[in-house]
Amino acid sequence: MKVELTVNGELVAADVEDRMLLVHYLRDVAGLTATNVGCDTTSCGACTVLLDGESVKSCTLLAAQADGASVITVEGLADADGTLHPVQQAFREQHGLQCGFCTPGMVMAIVSLLRENPHPTEEQVRSGLEGNLCRCTGYHNIVKAALAVGRLSGQESTAAENGSAL
């Protein structure tokens, strides 16, 4: 069937198998491989993207279910000139990533979390990230990164967050 999505602001259309998962549409059709598959039970969150502004696990949606929607992946976060989104920047500054595999999903989950609660407590960050697994960092610096952005936020918002998809 034909599935048409706006991915990071660009229109993508393709005829795909009915059962194709959104994550495979993003990876194999749109060619955006930052979004990873880490499990098959919606447990790990490596595939987290924003669908019409809400964070979803893209391994648990059919591409067809997302037809007509707007998707933001981690590739769509930084500015065109390469300026990192504040969450990306905080991950770098706080050493919030090691192998990088969970990172795209983790970053998107935090972008979503901070939109809902711009100034979270540590407990709120930890409970908000329950659905995103990381095996490298012990979550310590990921939580620190999210809190650092929370402290900064309110000062400015970025282009990506003002985009129509969000």
Place this chain on the structure above:
Amino acid sequence: MDGDRTGVLGTRVLRIEDQRLLTVGGTYVDDLDIPELAGAARVTFVRSPLAHALVTAVDASAARGEPGVIAVLTGEDAPPLPDEPLAEPLLAGERVRFVGEPVAMVITDGQYRGEDAAELVSVDYEPLPAVASLDDALADETLLFPATGSNVAGAAGAEDSTGDALFEGCEVVVGATIVNQRVAPVPLEVRGAAATWADDRLTMWASTQNSQLARFAVAGTLGLPPDAVRIITPDVGGGFGAKIAVDREHLAVAWATRHLGRPLRWSETRSENMVAMTHGRAQRQEITIGGTRDGKILAYRFDFVQDSGAYPRAGFLPSLTRLMTSGAYLIPRVECSYKFVLTSTTPIAAYRGAGRPEATAAVERAVDLFAAGIGMDPAEVRRLNVVPPDRFPYTTPTGATYDTGDYAVALDKVLAAAGYGELRAEQAARRERGDRVQLGLGLATYVEITAGDGGGESGRIDIHEDGTATVFTGSSAHGQGHATAWSMLVQEELGIAMGDVTVVHGDTDIIPTGIGTFGSRSLQLGGAAVHKAAGEVKEQARGLAAELAGVTEQDMEFDPRLGVWRVHGESGTDLEWGKIAGAAGPDGLTADVMFTAASPTFPFGAHLAVVEVDTETGKVTLVRHVTVDDAGVLVNPLLAEGQRHGGIAQGAAQALLEEVVYDADGNPLTGTLADYAIITATELPSFELVDSQTPTGINPLGVKGIGEAGTIGSTPAVQNAVVDAVAHLGVRHIDMPTTPQRVWAAIREAANTKAMDTKAEAAR
């Protein structure tokens, strides 16, 4: 001075890897979009649903008739087994030995067809009794390899036992049988590979920690000379020891690629990964410890059974455990024996710490049992018994020689940072009040062995005519930040800015010599090789610079702050790296080093875990975790802390939550991430790290390994804390994971025992 490039070592340099990983993501093996793999077919494995059975027939005709199915390969097609009694086939032959064992491989076009076709492969099994537990294995009634006559695949130490004499002169002797449970490594990236066969060469892209070791394994399986095999390691999404070299599935993919003559790619599902990637730990341990009432430990016996799983991939694990038996303590009399037994379960192999966490958990529980037995604070018992600083280098009764350390200082630093006295007072107050939520403090003083394999590591530096440098390392990164650390080493030594250094690893055509990453060996061997190569480059450059300047070598001086050579005391004679590289011969300005250390290093530290235990529900909450992890000199504290954080979390996870469980028939009950209780952010606090750097003289950088230390210290600290929280209720020990059910049951059992004792007392 402005622009000074020296002094970078020891500073918190942000990672050069991150920009790419954060914006476009890494290129993991399943992300590869390269011409060589255009049109590659997908491999799906058909796996055994039974723990132990004879394979009586495999019928692939239905699968072969499906559209998109290119081939179905079975054990009959696979290359013959090596002539070894416990050899592991690529695809099962007449017998399967664990749930998840590969039986056939289906090669298909398209994303989802493989799973459809795999379901159509009909395999007839004749079920055999499972060997699901250590007791089943030791009974030797059902044999996994009947020709060998026993499920015991190895043993050591029993012949040296002195029996009860070991504890002669001890005023108190206590012991317990405890379980160091089986856990799953769960790197976020599952296993995967892609391969091509062209021009009589096999090229494989693999998610591995060791491309060079993988090359020998693939060449051996395919009967090819090593130079007919090229292994390329793209980004690797975590390994934790479970991606050392390659597994049988990688080898099967390599073989099938050559067999079919077309490019293949394979990426397992997480559910496959949970049963088919190797597991870790899995020991049943008997510990007995004795000493005097004033706290001196005199004797320790440690006997354990190492579960090997279905194939003996991990003979080195129990020997490493045995080597580290006495931990950080100076114990006059120590004995250790083990058996290594086959069970019809997923094979056990390295998992972060690999043998050392098991030894540490045993001795740390033993020390706490001893402390409880004599009524002394466990911190005091540790202080009395750790190896004192004037005894280094110290050779243990089981043959390890600890290089450097000050274990009592590590302990005291942790106690001071945590406010141990206040915490004990708070605990006493809660006990006094009979609070529902009790406080537990758990300690571990540990020592571990890193770079214990005795091998070296390669490091080559090329200086280019544009003044940049390329580092070729045999070491292999999967999250540790090698590129950042190696670039820092070059900048420090040669004054070439980190941004002008490119680090290359993991392509055996470019770097044929190397060993790769495991056992926390990277910085102390691979980093030291880069450091030494930089030194050699400098020596060569001195001669070239002297020639260019028309003076003698002695007249040249190097200014590492700017990375320039000049004639001593003469301004305006600066020669930059590019110019010197241009003056080099046809091989360019390059140095290639294999660094081998004279001996392993022994990082050490102390962990204090603080837990709250709800005595009505048994729920444990880890509220604080304070550590000293001394791994010698730090090249980049940011990276070292990251290693500690991850290690602490994985170790705490074993103590609190994680366990691979099988039923009596050998069926895995934790086969998905929905069933396996992998630790999340909600179950962990932020960690409190205390700095400590005791250099070693074993390598020129003064560094030890930091990759596994956190895991080794945290597991027993957290477990000890849980027991401590309910010790006043009469609980002596709780096996890991300390789930609410277990903690609650332990509290109930202690209460019942107490009630019975009171009754018996009254009856007298």
